[in-house]
Amino acid sequence: QTDEYELDGMTFGMPEAEVFTEDYDGPPVVGEYLTMLPNLKPLDYEGNKHHEVRIDIIAQEIEVADGVKYKAWTFGGTVPGPVLHVKEGDRITFVMKNRSDEEVTITEPTKEGSPFMQQVAENNFMNAQPGTMPMPHSMDFHAGTVAKDDKWRSISPGESITFDWVANYAGSYIYHCGTPSVLMHTAMGQHGVVVVSPKDGYGTDYEVDKEFVVVQSEYYLKKGAGDLYQYDFEAAQSVNPSHVVFNGHQTILHDRPLEASAGDRVRLHVSNNGPSGTSSFHVIGAIFDRVWLEGHPFNEMRGMQTVLLGASSSATIDFIVPEEGKYILIDHEFADAEKGATGTLKAGPR
């Protein structure tokens, strides 16, 4: 194991991950800075923080489009999983229990300490139902700089893992299960986003009125024997998705639009979680005033109609809402838009 060391002001060399068993049956997601999409918890602290974060793996039957349910493999019960917000330089002690063999209910009111579970209880648009599907899984945080050998290792149902990582680089990063077939594990629902806000911010921070997180991803589903849909291996291999969606559900960003006002500067953290396709992300009626590629403040672009995001790439985007009306978020690869990659931002009067 490499001892902790500093390089260029960053911290590397994390203690070895521990795999253990624990008698835990509490909320599958715990942590103050974890929220449900499209929300981002504001960072209300000075300097850096040491976060304690739990995201357990559970199986859930969820709806991803009208009439389309499948047994998802999830981080914390939703697809995508919770949004984690930290600051550049923060340290995270992460714990995860593989509870894929347990029926876990995620829709009951929860106590202090799990704002994510609270939001799911109030906002259960996927109609999540407990299910089981015992399976080894793992966690790969793109925001972390560690060896996969111990930190991203697979754990069996009933096992837990814990490790530390430091958010050395600002940006928006995907996380996902890294257990083979990674194509299948991510397509089955195991992905989410960590937003690492830069220590010194972005140039327009003080003008931002609204801030949201938007995740694009593909589903590869076909009709199963009963009511449920199931994973379509062939479609996934040939990159022929059945659904391409924002925030995990084909119509959620129309059913529950993002809200802003004319004249607002809206900031979106957009992540293309794949598993395989590109996104030509555009907002109908708006031009992106600022785009920071991968969410890093150094990578600034201006005046973009559309930003092309590869699989597991992201951008932090500012735009001004021109006037009252509806602004459509869209993957301007229209074949993908027709599969569902659209959403609405509804703007009220100035």
Added chain:
Amino acid sequence: QTDEYELDGMTFGMPEAEVFTEDYDGPPVVGEYLTMLPNLKPLDYEGNKHHEVRIDIIAQEIEVADGVKYKAWTFGGTVPGPVLHVKEGDRITFVMKNRSDEEVTITEPTKEGSPFMQQVAENNFMNAQPGTMPMPHSMDFHAGTVAKDDKWRSISPGESITFDWVANYAGSYIYHCGTPSVLMHTAMGQHGVVVVSPKDGYGTDYEVDKEFVVVQSEYYLKKGAGDLYQYDFEAAQSVNPSHVVFNGHQTILHDRPLEASAGDRVRLHVSNNGPSGTSSFHVIGAIFDRVWLEGHPFNEMRGMQTVLLGASSSATIDFIVPEEGKYILIDHEFADAEKGATGTLKAGPR
């Protein structure tokens, strides 16, 4: 409706669009700064200008490759539609009549006020023939920052729409019909480009010798019952284009090459109008000296062999023509190049 306001030196809040009927049967494209591809009308004015622009919707039978004709849905009679050139900060009063139910001839000599129609009359490589195909259509200018609710609304055959927009951001922007299925309406031919030149120019403006506009797009066509080809829904949905072309026609940029001389600095405004694919735009024998992503002067890159453009993304590109000879424009995604995405720049002696 949001009243007009200024923010960061830009203008937002356009008057509500008006839908009306008019007794107009003049040229379908009117405006001094509208040209046929690959040409761009130079901006011969100081400061900003208020443009009056008409682009009517008409159906035309056109040729897109040797022996391949189909009944296109067009902006002004060609695919892509006319190139509009304005300056950052200009205001445009736009009018559009949906004449998809009228037989409109675009190849007759026209009077003053429509340089575009003049160029089509002299240069009718698509062998356009009047046709009709009554259908609601709309206009979405990516260069505009307005609400789609009224400005980009669909109008029926016989209806006209007018609205204002301000070119707040420099760059090259696509425009297209936004009526569902947007995949079909753009694939059927309804797209074009607006070039918004930056107020303060690009760093190399005074060295530019030649300037052209190049649009890449996909056709999804299959043999119909008679002589004409028709839209292939399935191919469009699975992004399996029959033709991938520059400036609307498979061989036009070979049949009528761009022309320059050895030692020239050539500027290309390249737009990938999709509807779905990417373009790895390259010029055989040249290296891009400057690339401004999305055409915005802030987004400068240097020394690029190839620039990757997503659907509805663009770049402004400078390169030096090394020596006498032929330089091939190409989508370096060779499967697309084999479907036609190539063209020629012919360079004479220095």
Added chain:
Amino acid sequence: QTDEYELDGMTFGMPEAEVFTEDYDGPPVVGEYLTMLPNLKPLDYEGNKHHEVRIDIIAQEIEVADGVKYKAWTFGGTVPGPVLHVKEGDRITFVMKNRSDEEVTITEPTKEGSPFMQQVAENNFMNAQPGTMPMPHSMDFHAGTVAKDDKWRSISPGESITFDWVANYAGSYIYHCGTPSVLMHTAMGQHGVVVVSPKDGYGTDYEVDKEFVVVQSEYYLKKGAGDLYQYDFEAAQSVNPSHVVFNGHQTILHDRPLEASAGDRVRLHVSNNGPSGTSSFHVIGAIFDRVWLEGHPFNEMRGMQTVLLGASSSATIDFIVPEEGKYILIDHEFADAEKGATGTLKAGPR
């Protein structure tokens, strides 16, 4: 022919290429600055150099995955061909003989002057066997700025061509055969990389500990009549590769991992040689500290989890190896990763 001239400090106007016959049966690759992937020969000279480089075209039966052999069209005997390293401003006199009609053995010890052949002899992981497949071929160096008319022209078996070019722009560039069908000629194996190091370097040059070249490419192969696989036209046209690989072989970067130590700054020159697909290049467990798009020092990005490379695009990438362990290079388009686009960097202790 355009006489040689200088523009913006660069050199254009190369003498006309000569096609000739020669009685040459020496090593198919000659030149001091040519190496076998993943190696890059360090530039050990001050100022600029005039290089003499030979890369002959030969057919070879090679293995690209366990049990998958085909008769490759190659530059110098391997797929990809040799890596050429030069400095911005260097001049190259290139000679190439089309020996596709000759059985050339590439695995025998060679004399001084061909470090590439030496490396192949010591490191023949493709189990290359001499074969013949007489066919016209050509060479297109993206790093060169010349007219294709004479320099990139096709030569028949038994013919040789020679021409000069100057590396005017820093960056990593692909080279490939430009003979139609270009899709087929590149997919059959005719591609490689030239690294043009910038005169004034990159900002982090003095901190780099390890430097490698990684090429991604697609194979389109199907079972043939006998033991050998053969080119699958249909799969190539519909961009459905059978194998997507790093450095020409599905498992080579696992069988012979890149090696480094915890705390090292590793530099990768990554090129996506296509012929058609994109690469969302990522290293599991690392974040890219610096990315220079197309390898040009002006195009600097920071803190990227993933870099999206179009066909014939490249990036020069620095990352810090966090700790002891295995770091997986991957095309994060997981459908492509499952076809083989993965590799290993093995990190020892700090």
